[in-house]
Amino acid sequence: MESKSVLVNGDEAVAMAALDTGVRLGCGYPGTPSTEILETFSALGGRAQWAPNEKVALEVALGAAFGCGRALATMKHVGLNVAADPLFTAAYTGCSGALVIAVADDPGMASSQNEQDSRRYAAAAGVPMLEPADSQQAYDFMAEAVALSEKFGTPVLLRLTTRVCHSKTPVLRRAFPPPPPAAFAPDIPTRVMIPAYARPAHRRLRQRLAEILAWNEQSALTIRYGESGELGLIANGISVMHAREAAPQAAVLQVGMTYPLPVETLRAFAASVRRCVVVEEGDPVIADACRAAGIAVESAPEMFRYGELNVGKVRRILAGDTTPEPARPPGKPPQLCLGCPHRLVFEALRDENCLVTGDIGCYTLGVLAPFEAMHTCVCMGAAFGVGLGLRHVLPPAEARRVVSVIGDSTFMHSGLTGLLDMAYNPPESGHVVVVLDNGTTAMTGLQEHPGTGRLLDGTPARQILPEDLARAMGIERVTVLDMDTKGSGFRAALRADLDSGQLCMIVARRPCILSLRKQRKTEEAKKEGAGQ
Amino acid sequence: MKRETPVNVVVAGLGGQGVLTCSDLLADAAFRTGLDVKKAEIHGMSQRGGSVSCDVRFGAAVLSPMVPDGEADFLVVLEATQEAPNRHVLKPDGLLLSVTQLDTAALPSPKTLNTAMLGMLSRHVPEIPEASWQSALDAAFPEKIRAMNHAAFETGKNSVKIH
Ligand SMILES: Cc1ncc(C[n+]2csc(CCOP(=O)(O)OP(=O)(O)O)c2C)c(N)n1
Ligand code: SF4
Numbered sequence: 055m056e057s058k059s060v061l062v063n064g065d066e067a068v069a070m071a072a073l074d075t076g077v078r079l080g081c082g083y084p085g086t087p088s089t090e091i092l093e094t095f096s097a098l099g100g101r102a103q104w105a106p107n108e109k110v111a112l113e114v115a116l117g118a119a120f121g122c123g124r125a126l127a128t129m130k131h132v133g134l135n136v137a138a139d140p141l142f143t144a145a146y147t148g149c150s151g152a153l154v155i156a157v158a159d160d161p162g163m164a165s166s167q168n169e170q171d172s173r174r175y176a177a178a179a180g181v182p183m184l185e186p187a188d189s190q191q192a193y194d195f196m197a198e199a200v201a202l203s204e205k206f207g208t209p210v211l212l213r214l215t216t217r218v219c220h221s222k223t224p225v226l227r228r229a230f231p232p233p234p235p236a237a238f239a240p241d242i243p244t245r246v247m248i249p250a251y252a253r254p255a256h257r258r259l260r261q262r263l264a265e266i267l268a269w270n271e272q273s274a275l276t277i278r279y280g281e282s283g284e285l286g287l288i289a290n291g292i293s294v295m296h297a298r299e300a301a302p303q304a305a306v307l308q309v310g311m312t313y314p315l316p317v318e319t320l321r322a323f324a325a326s327v328r329r330c331v332v333v334e335e336g337d338p339v340i341a342d343a344c345r346a347a348g349i350a351v352e353s354a355p356e357m358f359r360y361g362e363l364n365v366g367k368v369r370r371i372l373a374g375d376t377t378p379e380p381a382r383p384p385g386k387p388p389q390l391c392l393g394c395p396h397r398l399v400f401e402a403l404r405d406e407n408c409l410v411t412g413d414i415g416c417y418t419l420g421v422l423a424p425f426e427a428m429h430t431c432v433c434m435g436a437a438f439g440v441g442l443g444l445r446h447v448l449p450p451a452e453a454r455r456v457v458s459v460i461g462d463s464t465f466m467h468s469g470l471t472g473l474l475d476m477a478y479n480p481p482e483s484g485h486v487v488v489v490l491d492n493g494t495t496a497m498t499g500l501q502e503h504p505g506t507g508r509l510l511d512g513t514p515a516r517q518i519l520p521e522d523l524a525r526a527m528g529i530e531r532v533t534v535l536d537m538d539t540k541g542s543g544f545r546a547a548l549r550a551d552l553d554s555g556q557l558c559m560i561v562a563r564r565p566c567i568l569s570l571r572k573q574r575k576t577e578e579a580k581k582e583g584a585g586q
Numbered sequence: 587m588k589r590e591t592p593v594n595v596v597v598a599g600l601g602g603q604g605v606l607t608c609s610d611l612l613a614d615a616a617f618r619t620g621l622d623v624k625k626a627e628i629h630g631m632s633q634r635g636g637s638v639s640c641d642v643r644f645g646a647a648v649l650s651p652m653v654p655d656g657e658a659d660f661l662v663v664l665e666a667t668q669e670a671p672n673r674h675v676l677k678p679d680g681l682l683l684s685v686t687q688l689d690t691a692a693l694p695s696p697k698t699l700n701t702a703m704l705g706m707l708s709r710h711v712p713e714i715p716e717a718s719w720q721s722a723l724d725a726a727f728p729e730k731i732r733a734m735n736h737a738a739f740e741t742g743k744n745s746v747k748i749h
Contacts (some may be wrong), residue, residue, distance in 0.1 A: 221651035222625040299649035385637025
């Protein structure tokens with residue numbers, strides 16, 4: 055093991071800890087700011103794979119953990135919505151090998167469609183949650199999550215946020231004992247959740263949480279910085295760093311395991327200081343829990359619930375300053391790259407006056423000038439459902455203008471079931487869906503998916519094509535266009551499909567220019583490697 | 587020259603200009619010097635040419651990875667238009683280092699702009715010795731473009747075009 059520290063970001067630190075603790079399988083779906091966990095795990099030699107979506111990723115990881123294999127599932131906060139179904143029942147079944155779910159929240163929405171707070175999931179599902187404040191803690195807490203998961207037989211959530219994921223700070227790695235061998239010991243009443251077995255499982259879950267709470271009340275994951283009896287701050291995750299910097303004279307209590315919350319430890323801390331303030335980003339989860347337990351704490355005014363915290367904001371919270379934040383001068387907004395194949399499609403959709411139900415990816419930028427050719431965008435896959443819903447209720451002349459637009463990675467993630475609904479419940483006016491197939495998951499930094507023909511590490515894989523799936527489902531008109539630089543064929547195909555009143559899919563295919571560049575670089579590197 | 591508080595640097599530019607590489611290099615040079623270092627960045631849509639900025643902080647001990655507004659000692663700007671949106675991070679007596687102060691015609695390649703700006707910054711950061719800069723540069727670039735980046739760093743260091 056290296057005895058020197060390295061400067062890495064939180065995602066890389068989680069990957070290093072996964073490798074060092076003997077995690078056998080990492081599964082996830084890309085999502086800023088969580089993506090680099092699996093990429094790094096793979097680069098370091100770990101076994102990592104992109105799943106079609108987060109639900110599948112969590113289920114595969116759960117299976118591995120049922121077989122005593124240590125497993126890691128990674129996703130961004132909204133990915134946990136997709137994986138919520140297995141999460142809630144995995145809390146009942148528990149696991150034999152470690153199962154850690156690394157979930158990355160994005161307060162401030164640097165690259166997300168909402169700023170939901172994953173801590174709510176820990177409480178709702180009954181799964182313990184750890185929250186590191188920097189890369190060293192990301193490493194240590196990942197290792198602790200593995201140990202806790204096996205000790206208590208439960209999945210563990212590791213909650214990261216943008217500033218933990220994407221900040222580089224020093225990390226010292228260590229050695230861990232080797233993991234137990236993989237094996238599956240059948241235990242039907244614990245692993246098969248029919249009602250008769252699930253009822254006692256729920257009771258076991260509450261019992262287990264009580265044991266974890268007792269453990270957490272004594273745990274070294276709660277860290278007190280400073281001895282002040284005057285001002286005390288309770289904080290979690292990155293807020294710990296902001297709080298310590300904003301109030302160097304104060305005592306700061308870091309809650310490392312935020313669910314189940316060590317309420318008695320917090321009570322004792324609050325009693326040890328004259329003024330106690332909870333400093334947390336996002337929802338007032340700790341503050342509400344303290345108040346419910348009768349602990350007198352102050353919390354941030356409502357205006358600080360939005361966006362990220364920082365040192366300046368914490369100073370203002372402590373000073374009770376609620377004057378509006380000065381508006382920051384706007385930077386330059388992102389736009390589709392010049393030469394991006396998505397441009398041609400949005401020019402046509404704009405010119406044909408289509409009503410576009412959009413989806414999430416680089417192509418969401420089609421909403422901005424000069425296109426302004428996207429009218430809805432909710433969550434991954436919603437292009438289908440929202441488009442179909444509009445088609446069902448709008449008057450015929452309007453309904454015929456509706457087009458669903460979805461990227462290739464998003465199609466594999468959650469467009470498939472939408473396509474199924476289109477085939478099963480076709481609107482009277484038919485429907486038109488455009489798959490923007492640029493051969494990559496561009497938005498999150500060019501990851502592979504089941505449609506690219508390559509695995510996470512770039513090795514060749516079976517390639518699943520949207521047009522084949524559409525044909526298999528009986529979609530009447532399926533057009534595949536190799537988009538040339540003018541995209542001329544696209545307009546004609548779009549018009550014909552809109553007029554047809556049938557179920558139509560156009561696959562607009564042309565590689566993302568950045569992914570082409572990346573491919574070229576990889577090939578050059580390979581050649582150079584071979585030449586040496 | 588000892589100081590209690592960390593040195594705060596904000597590097598700003600547009601996606602694709604090498605803001606991340608530039609701030610990584612700076613963080614690595616400070617790290618090689620044995621200082622505590624934190625570096626924060628916002629990824630996401632940077633590849634689509636929007637504004638990008640990174641915070642690098644180093645010193646005896648660093649807490650928050652983000653430079654508080656009005657506390658940056660240095661603002662390094664790789665694109666003139668990104669000066670205005672980032673000015674608010676500078677201390678009243680903080681130093682703005684802008685690409686407009688660099689003789690870009692003297693660069694071995696436009697791609698080395700980020701390394702040159704780092705060279706310009708290096709003159710003002712006595713906390714990081716020359717050897718740390720050199721070894722950070724060596725580590726950051728593959729052999730093919732290493733010499734070119736060392737040259738760009740020197741060009742930046744020797745640029746005296748002050749406006
Ligand atoms: C449930 C969920 N998981 C992950 C993300 C992050 N994310 C947003 S869009 C996207 C995929 C984009 O790929 P694609 O559809 O191929 O479009 P492209 O960016 O290539 O144009 C991902 C992974 C998300 N927003 N929601
Ligand atoms: S990264 Fe690729 S998909 Fe995204 S805007 Fe640029 S060319 Fe288009």
